Amino acid sequence: MKITLAHGSGGKATGELIDEIFAKAFDNEILSQMEDSAVIAGSKKIAMTTDSFVVTPLEFPGGDIGRLCICGTVNDLLMRGAEPKYITCGFILQEGVDTEQLKRIVKSMAETAKEAGVQIVAGDTKVVEGTGGIFINTAGVGFIDENVDISAKKSQDGDVIIVSGNLGDHHATILASRMEIENSIVSDNAPLNDIVHSLIAGGIDVHVLRDVTRGGLATVLKELAGSGKCTIELDETAILVSSQVKDFAGLLGLDPLYMGNEGKLVAIIPENQANQALELIRQAEYGEDAAIIGCVKKSDMDEAGKLILRTRIGGRRNLDILQGEGLPRIC
Amino acid sequence: MKITLAHGSGGKATGELIDEIFAKAFDNEILSQMEDSAVIAGSKKIAMTTDSFVVTPLEFPGGDIGRLCICGTVNDLLMRGAEPKYITCGFILQEGVDTEQLKRIVKSMAETAKEAGVQIVAGDTKVVEGTGGIFINTAGVGFIDENVDISAKKSQDGDVIIVSGNLGDHHATILASRMEIENSIVSDNAPLNDIVHSLIAGGIDVHVLRDVTRGGLATVLKELAGSGKCTIELDETAILVSSQVKDFAGLLGLDPLYMGNEGKLVAIIPENQANQALELIRQAEYGEDAAIIGCVKKSDMDEAGKLILRTRIGGRRNLDILQGEGLPRIC
Secondary structure (H helix, E strand, O other): OEOOHHHHOOOHHHHHHHHHHHHHHHOOOOHHHOOOOEEEOOOOEEEEEEEEEOOOOOEEOOEEHHHHHHHHHHHHHHOOOOEEEEEEEEEEEEOOOEHHHHHHHHHHHHHHHHHHOOEEEEEEEEEEOOOOOEEEEEEEEEEEOOOOOOOHHHOOOOOEEEEOOOOOHHHHHHHHHHOOOOOOOOOOOOOOHHHHHHHHHOOOOOOEEEEOOOOHHHHHHHHHHHHOOOEEEEEHHHOOOOHHHHHHHHHHOOOHHHOOOOOOEEEEEOHHHHHHHHHHHHHOOOOOOOEEEEEEEOOOHHHOOOEEEEOOOOOEEEEOOOOOOOOOOOO | OEOOHHHHOOOHHHHHHHHHHHHHHHOOOOHHHOOOOEEEOOOOEEEEEEEEEOOOOOEEOOEEHHHHHHHHHHHHHHOOOOEEEEEEEEEEEEOOOEHHHHHHHHHHHHHHHHHHOOEEEEEEEEEEOOOOOEEEEEEEEEEEOOOOOOOHHHOOOOOEEEEOOOOOHHHHHHHHHHOOOOOOOOOOOOOOHHHHHHHHHOOOOOOEEEEOOOOHHHHHHHHHHHHOOOEEEEEHHHOOOOHHHHHHHHHHOOOHHHOOOOOOEEEEEOHHHHHHHHHHHHHOOOOOOOEEEEEEEOOOHHHOOOEEEEOOOOOEEEEOOOOOOOOOOOO
8 A cells, every 4th residue: 555645634534644644552541541642640850852754765675764863862961861651653654655664664663662661652644745854853751860961061080981883884784785796794773772771770879971973973072172172082993983884984985983883872970989880881782882981181271162083093183073974874 | 936846955946944933933042953963851741643644635624734834733732631832844845835825824834833832942844746735743741730631531420521612613623614604603722721710710620521523523522421431411401502503503414513613622521510610720720611502420330431412302313433534624
């Protein structure tokens, strides 16, 4: 079956689409209220975020837009130290979407939501003209424990920067798919609950967390240097990129420091807890390749906001955020 | 300036777009956290909802996609008796969006958010190929007082149905805009806070609230008859349609009972409070034309789920939900 504009009318066809494809896959008690808003119990501090997903292709090695749209929003909640709880999803379907493909994507969303411990509690579907594209918006709510306070502004002099794994896998996967190049690279798209839980449960005084998505590690750390009013120094030799991604990026003249991931984070941790934090991340799911890659300096305020790469040959290179186009529609 | 794919890269151009257009217009303390999630205080029961907006044209008499996307989500929260508090917005911009138009739309969002008493606390922007279209997803969170319990399942035998005003204005506005017909019809898009607050503050035991959007009054009430396991009887002579909308719909062979609105609700109220509720709605903003249009029957279980129109000439007509296409992209 193909989606038509009738599926966006709000009438019978819309109802059938929702019943057949969405409600079955996402079934839970809150969603089954099927009213204008879902009502959920609440008490603690709330984290709230939103993200739209327009990735092309819709399905790629290691994932699809469904897994991606859950991971992206779950990870954004985790980066404030929140326990992700509830997700809403808004589908914008272009005419001609194949409902078999839509079912696969929705199944992937349901499975990823289960893995990440979140419930999909509300949804909306619109249909627009086009040729079978799918856009998904997810918004999320999570609860934060009283004693947790993680924020981009909290980095301190001497703090250590940890990255949870290799860079560039998701970006390289999307690019290879689009260029129809076959290789063994798969997307790293994953929910990072276990890493964040391990740090908090392990008593680490986490200062900053940020997931490394569009713009890549350099863009993310440059922004953190700005919001933390500090210098961040990176050690080029410590930053890991898999040999496949390195070769692929080299061939195309891309810098893995600016390539996006969808299952990696940077953590900024007090120096005296850095080794313990590294061990906790390495033992957590999706954190086995974690490494210490740099540190925070606040001694020289003229350097505030700078991101400096200590290169393999001993030089110092100032890094800026991503300029220009990058690869569009990687998420 | 026109939007290009570079504005979706996550790098410098994205940052400038956010700073120049979104952050300025939506400025508030929570949004200015500018982190992966907004953190907000919380305590009560939470209502959560989402809606995507794909209306075309983007600007129309009486409103635009910006006003619409705030009203739609605010109204969905209100329909559960929640106080709307926080909104996230996800923008999907097609290449070629004119930034002057985007600024007007964003300004309209900010003004409508202020009118509706909500803060925009998180956002996301993606850019896709295309020809200047704008899609906006809004998700919302509101808090519900302990003693408020409004749900589609709560209708009782004898309850009275009130509609807050004339039908079909938004639908007719969009259709006329698209057909390039000039007339005096303007969209009814509006946030319904005052009507809902007045009912709750006035001590009305509101059983059910539902906003009358895609699919029109008939679709909404047919669905409510199903979820409330009751028959709903409507009095055709009581249902108000403005003369301009009536003429326009007549010309095109449309039935106002199936035409969408964006600033109207139906309330299901105990019979002994119906007149008091009607008075409260009429005195509230956007409720001046409210009318009692029907009642709920639970006496005959064979009739459960039916929507019956008592016609002008004394007949009884069974109404179904909207079949087929309706007018796509009205919201």
